[in-house]
Amino acid sequence: MTDKTVHEEPKSPAPRGRARRKRATALAGGDKLVLGLMLGIPTLFHVLLVWLPSLGSVALSFSSWDGIGGFEDIKWVGVQNYVDIFTHYPRFWPALQHNLIWLVFLLVVPTTAGLFLAVLLDRKLRFGAVYQSALYLPMVLSLALVGFIWQLIYQPEQGLLNNLLGTADSDPTNWLGDPKINIYAVLVAAAWRHTGYIMLLYLAGLKSVDPALKEAAALDGANSFQTFTKVTFPVLKPVNIVVLVVTVIEALRAFDIVYVINKGRNGLELLSVLVTDNIIGESSRIGWGSALAVILLLISLGFIITYLYQVFSKENRA
Template sequence: MATAHDDMSWVRRNRMTLTPLLFLAPGVLFFLAYVIIPILQSFNISLYDWDGLGQATYVGLDNYRELATDRAFEISLWNNVKWLVLYLLAIPAGLLIALFLNQTIVGIRLYKSLFFFPFVISQVVVGLVFSWFYLPREGLLNAVLGVVGMDPINVLGDPTLATYGIIAAGLWPQTAYCMILYLTGLNAVDPEQIEAGRLDGAKGWRMLWHVILPQLKPATFIAFVVTIIGALRSFDLISIMTNGGPFGSTRVLSFYMFEKALSEYGFRMGYGSAIAVVLFLIMLVFIGYFLWSMYQDEKAARH
């Protein structure tokens, strides 16, 4: 029969295993409660026709079949592709700015403050600032175009330009975030490797490509993941700047999900959940690919 003394002895013998598990337990429980379970619930709700209040009716895959013929969903998906491709410009832009700010030049603290500023303001403020910037008559953009002799343009009122105008607004703080990641990574670059590269004749782009960038892989991985997640959940800027217009041309999947599930136009929780599932699967493919790539790199480095 086990005694309290035996239990205490077992705890002492396994304390190196138990200690990290106990520290991880609260975080794992919160992750299960607020991430994993809601994801599973979204999958389940997507199989029903439900307004969020009344009786839910099981419809199987009907919501997904409707998505296949939904023109608004197609536009939203295509806009998400635009966001994904163009939002990735924040990564090289952030790297270039970080390389500049990593120099010891006069006024570098002022430059760092200016480039860091977009990161600390909210997306709502960014949306309002760029909405004023794009105003057809009073906006700074058209004032500059007038100075150089060009006709004014209504960026947010043109269905072909509005999405690109919002992406440009989103790139401003996202570039600042990538810059911070790379500045942190540059502080951890091994100076001995840089010196060895100089002795081998590496400089300029060769130094950057062969010596510095390989040491920035962790920062690049985080920058890719955060940028892709930011591109796929681009809701707040669209809501502030165009509310999905003009004529629904700036919708993305997250905004269309909100419209269908929670706005006055929809209250179709099952259909909105189906959109959310598609968005989650797209995000999962990208993040899974990057995690696999990092795992393969670490495996190759160990061997």
């Protein structure tokens, strides 16, 4: 028999390459579908549950409606609700003042204390994790529960504070009943809860600072304070923006703690309490409550937009 050598032509890799491209295209299409669902579903819920009610509240702020009946019962009054609130609503100006006091206090006291504690914990203290957990623990509690806890501390005769001051039996201070001081007593309770959160934000920012920057400052002869003020703190600018936004929102949405104590009255009036009283309270003035909510929104946006404009304009000039 004669052996015949058969020379076979090599198969073209084109079909295999096309198959790979098809699989890659299918995978890319699946990834796009998953990404679209992950972005689309939360966006849809956000629009339905946040943006539409917000826009509806803005629209209702120009109406007079008691919440009973359909939309055909809504009477449009233009800006009359805003005029009445600014001129004929005696609870508005004290509530606005208390909200501004709340905002300034949270921006100064808990922010400074949180930054100080974060700097201490960043130095890798012994039992630092224990301290960090203990300081952050109040943030886990709701403001309503914080209000209950500090009511026990502020009780005139049996409270912890008056007993420590030695005035529980002789001349007890009514910390929550005196309208001249109760707003500051409640602010201490709110700051106790807020400090741990600010500490955690700054601690995360300090962990991200490049150690080489500190080493270079030390080689140039800078001490610890100079290194922090000239090197570390400017690097924390993104954290400062987050802290400002969080603090403004926390200050203007404060509601639970004062409502638990005395339903936001007798010196503890806040805009959020007025919104609740007008929308779901006995008066049921949806238009007034919506107008108050819009005012609250504009105040918060005013602080945030002004700060962001200053920050980014300085960066552009630099």
